Amino acid sequence: MKIKVDLDACLQHGQCVIAAPEIFSFDDDGNLQWKAAPDEALRDDAEAAADACPEQAIIVE
Ligand code: SF4
Structure with missing residues (x-):
């Protein structure tokens, strides 16, 4: 599995961090x-x- 994030679209809401903390985080x-x-x-x-x-x-993907 591959994960891409369109950083031009990302507004850093953090919903992904809440939904999948094992994958997404903020530095x-x-x-x-x-x-x-x-x-x-x-x-x-x-x-x-x-x-x-x-x-x-x-x-x-
Ligand atoms: S949910 Fe995650 S990927 Fe989507 S805009 Fe917010 S921080 Fe970016």
Whole structure:
């Protein structure tokens, strides 16, 4: 599984961090970080984060 985030669209709401904290987080500077190739076991979380993103900035492949 691969996850991409369109950072031009991302407004740093953090909904993805709430939905999938094992994949998404904010660093100390408030920038979004994520696992680009997380384990397949996290697919449900990844898709929940993509659904929760108000900007539809998360692409799960
Ligand atoms: S929910 Fe979407 S817009 Fe908000 S921080 Fe996550 S990727 Fe960015």
